[in-house]
């Protein structure tokens with residue numbers, strides 16, 4: 001991977017999984033806005049195509065790729081599309097994920113396994129499918145963890161387990177792939193409006209605006225998808241050249257664990 005102009009990602013070929021909504025969509029927007037060529041991966045083709053159309057006229061380019069990242073054949077097809085469309089890959093952003101909430105006695109085994117497949121197995125399959133290309137480019141992998149690993153909320157243990165595994169994968173692969181020049185890092189977002197918890201982004205934002213989450217953060221501002229996207233862009237660019245095995249909190253101070261509830265607003 002050769003260094004680009006500060007802030008510009010015009011020399012970067014990037015694969016982003018989970019690009020059809022939430023953080024993934026913001027990440028693709030941010031990267032394409034900085035000139036990157038992005039393969040936008042998810043299952044909902046209509047949403048991916050809408051995103052690609054929205055980004056026409058930006059400095060970079062997005063290309064839609066329909067794939068289920070928990071399926072090995074789809075991961076192989078995604079890798080083939082990466083080679084055919086991008087000519088290789090410099091950065092893989094393993095963002096796809098899902099959550100089903102519930103305490104131990106109420107969470108269905110199928111839901112526990114589904115979170116493991118979407119949040120953990122997907123990273124194994126996609127990173128392995130792109131490994132030869134990442135070795136060629138001496139590229140990078142960015143995994144989406146979660147701040148809930150630092151402060152597990154009640155009734156979400158299955159998701160916490162899967163995101164703890166994301167940190168394990170990140171550190172383990174950083175060691176294994178470091179000699180190939182491949183950097184592997186994770187970002188732990190705080191609470192950011194998206195469709196992850198079954199609401200629309202606007203409904204989630206309204207909950208923030210009602211002050212519902214501020215008591216748990218150091219900052220009394222709501223996080224947005226673009227805050228996470230900026231951290232991804234930094235790691236994907238020349239600024240992240242010497243960073244590997246890191247787990248970076250982008251959470252408004254949620255992971256600090258406030259001793260007492262703060263007022264809704266300063």
Ligand SMILES: NC(=O)c1ccc[n+]([C@@H]2O[C@H](COP(=O)([O-])OP(=O)(O)OC[C@H]3O[C@@H](n4cnc5c(N)ncnc54)[C@H](OP(=O)(O)O)[C@@H]3O)[C@@H](O)[C@H]2O)c1
Nearest residue numbers: 018020021022023042043044068069096097192194195196
């Ligand atoms: N929002 C937050 O507060 C927050 C906090 C911490 C961590 N995170 C993490 O951030 C990542 C993005 O979540 P989000 O909040 O943006 O949620 P979201 O809006 O629900 O987006 C999830 C994305 O993952 C994709 N996806 C899920 N399963 C997939 C599969 N089997 N194959 C391909 N794509 C799949 C979905 O696309 P399709 O349905 O079209 O396939 C969708 O694009 C997740 O890893 C999540 O755990 C989010």
